[in-house]
Amino acid sequence: MKFRDSEKLRYQRIKPILFSEAAQIQGNYRKIPRSFCLADEYASENLFTAIRKPAIQYFDQRNIPWHDGLNRSRLPSNHLCCSQSCCVNFLYPLVENRPLAEEIFRAFYPGLSELLPFDRDERLPNGAFPYIAFEWIGSLDFLGESKRKGNSRTRGANATSADFAFRFRRQDGREQLVLGEWKYTEEYGGSDLGIEARKKNYDRAFNNGPFGEQGPSLYDSLFFEPFYQLMRLQLLAQEMEGGDLGHEMDCDVVTVLHISPEANSEFRERVTSPHLKATYPSTGTLEIWKRLAPADKFLSISVERLLETIGQSTTGDLAWTDYLTTRYSW
Structure with missing residues (x-):
């Protein structure tokens, strides 16, 4: 199985661990409902809770579009395999x-x-x-x-x-x-x-x-x-x-x-x-x-x-490290 396909399946399993109940509903990606996407209005949950507001504000103030972003690219993509959201989370x-x-x-x-x-x-x-x-x-x-x-x-x-x-x-x-x-x-x-x-x-x-x-x-x-x-x-x-x-x-x-x-x-x-x-x-x-x-x-x-280096750091936030480990340990 291709890595992308295995990640899509994995996200279907771990959605309840990472996201709110409302966000777990299938979201639309390119106008088709997808189980590996967050509900459209909850796309911001693609980002770790502690960085969600400041990261969105950072992009918005600099007029940086989110790749496949919602709300006219002012919010992150709801696709859980989004590379940009992965980068920002790390x-x-x-x-x-x-x-x-x-x-x-x-x-x-x-x-x-x-x-x-x-x-x-x-x-x-x-x-x-x-x-x-x-x-x-x-x-x-x-x-x-x-x-x-x-x-x-x-x-x-x-x-x-x-x-x-x-x-x-x-x-x-x-x-x-x-x-x-x-x-x-x-x-x-x-x-x-x-x-x-x-x-x-x-x-x-x-x-x-x-x-x-x-x-x-x-x-x-x-x-x-x-x-x-x-x-x-x-x-x-x-x-x-x-x-x-x-x-x-x-x-x-x-x-x-x-x-x-x-x-x-x-x-x-x-x-x-x-x-x-x-x-x-x-x-x-x-x-x-x-x-x-x-x-x-x-x-x-x-x-x-x-991820291993972050896990070994002495100054990192434990909640952030746990989030990365849960979400990106394939």
Whole structure:
């Protein structure tokens, strides 16, 4: 059984444990009642209770749409396999909790000395800047996407967005910005997305760095999801670090962090690009990307490992940890 299907079945079993009685009623997703969805008017319960109000407020104040969100995308999706809600459930509790965020991220970035406020984001209601930003597209149009699409950039839509982002000062004194990509039950087919307009959009950035040294055949092979997303986020990191528009947030280093379930073999093992599949036989998607990305610019960890790290933290909230363990232990 595919990971996505097994998760849908699991949610049917654990709905009574996690959600209110009213929320457990089948919700509509794409106009069809689904047992793995919350009742439409209770979509907000897709988020952990303690972060529900502040997270929705964070997105609303920044005009960030929720993916497949209800109430004109101002509320989370009611689909329980929603990747965005999963990401927010894991990371929003770190937005104001610097000690907890440092403890968790240091497990993956041992050179982390001090987490820094994300001061290009808007301030929180308490007047402070968050330590994690969601759907970050950059303070400038580093990839020139608005020129192609002919509209203003929106966080989380119509522009390459990091699902989450944070910055820290390293022990060597340099400042590092991390752009994050989060996956949950996603799986992808083999559609070639390489229309000419897209290729023209990212061609300059591709040839402006190490990727360009690998030739046009690599470029053409990356317009298959999820490689297309990985390429765009990696190019965004490249341009934020040292592109024509300068350094994002004055950071010295900009890297990509990818988080996805180890259990989602459909995402991790299926290689959708014919050229990459032939070039790297018997190699999964993320391992291929590790080989393609510039050295030390890409890190992949599993949701399972992140959950284990949170469970071992000394400053985490027990109710939040129990919620994550119940909901995301597949």
